[in-house]
Amino acid sequence: xxxxxxxxxxxxxxxxxxxxxxxxxxxxxxxxxxxxxxxxxxxxxxxxxxxxxxxxxxxxxxxxxxxxxxxxxxxxxxxxxxxxxxxxxxxxxxxxxxxxxxxxxxxxxxxxxxxxxxxxxxxxxxxxxxxxxxxxxxxxxxxxxxxxxxxxxxxxxxxxxxxxxxxxxxxxxxxxxxxxxxxxxxxxxxxxxxxxxxxxxxxxxxxxxxxxxxxxxxxxxxxxxxxxxxxxxxxxxxxxxxxxxxxxxxxxxxxxxxxxxxxxxxxxxxxxxxxxxxxxxxxxxxxxxxxxxxxxxxxxxxxxxxxxxxxxxxxxxxxxxxxxx
Numbered sequence: 001x002x003x004x005x006x007x008x009x010x011x012x013x014x015x016x017x018x019x020x021x022x023x024x025x026x027x028x029x030x031x032x033x034x035x036x037x038x039x040x041x042x043x044x045x046x047x048x049x050x051x052x053x054x055x056x057x058x059x060x061x062x063x064x065x066x067x068x069x070x071x072x073x074x075x076x077x078x079x080x081x082x083x084x085x086x087x088x089x090x091x092x093x094x095x096x097x098x099x100x101x102x103x104x105x106x107x108x109x110x111x112x113x114x115x116x117x118x119x120x121x122x123x124x125x126x127x128x129x130x131x132x133x134x135x136x137x138x139x140x141x142x143x144x145x146x147x148x149x150x151x152x153x154x155x156x157x158x159x160x161x162x163x164x165x166x167x168x169x170x171x172x173x174x175x176x177x178x179x180x181x182x183x184x185x186x187x188x189x190x191x192x193x194x195x196x197x198x199x200x201x202x203x204x205x206x207x208x209x210x211x212x213x214x215x216x217x218x219x220x221x222x223x224x225x226x227x228x229x230x231x232x233x234x235x236x237x238x239x240x241x242x243x244x245x246x247x248x249x250x251x252x253x254x255x256x257x258x259x260x261x262x263x264x265x266x267x268x269x270x271x272x273x274x275x276x277x278x279x280x281x282x283x284x285x286x287x288x289x290x291x292x293x294x295x296x297x298x299x300x301x302x303x304x305x306x307x308x309x310x311x312x313x314x315x316x317x318x319x320x321x322x323x324x325x
Contacts, residue, residue: 128164
């Protein structure tokens, strides 16, 4: 390998961990990890370090956790690491032009889509939500504009029709790790070709919101299935179970973890099967079998277990409560 480039790695999410560990274990010169501050998590709101921070500390690599990576004092701290290249993946802050000017080689970023498709915070979820059959990872030259830099390398992979966003993101993270290492090795040897992104082909992947998890049963069964997959692991797909008014039972929120597209028809959102291990809801076209769900305040369970403990009837409805209910 050519003489190692001195790196500062910026990453926080699990998507960044395989690349960081790959670089650390293959002889690259990692001067420091820059990661987000520890955040409160769980019911007890305890400060929990990201897995990548633990990995850096275990290896004796310096860790820097600024609230604002672009603040003057943060820039001074990063200059002190004397980086020749910044490497980023799932960091969580936008890097300023001043920061990118610190290393002689600027910065590169690992992004979870085949750019220029799905620029933004949720490329994996949006690809699944849109029913794409293929995705990949892209290494780009960083610029102050989000995900707009020139393309250095791309790796592609098919999307399994039942794969969740969490499962796919884990695969993409592993796919990207050696690609980043190869790009860095090439940069150490001299200038690398950089392909500009085609502006006319740009699509966006906006950040997911909690309300994005709500299922729209008027869509096709395939679209509902893709939506459930895309919302894993957050914000998780959900709907409201509305028992028929004659039963006197109140509506209940249902978190939907796993689904399957099946044959069937009926008014969108209506339960058309509810026996044994089959809990099937009509969509705008076709039907969706709910395989793993979680009733409000309960643990997730397969449909058979839920149907043994709760009376969900054919004719009940999934979706927002009707006016007056």
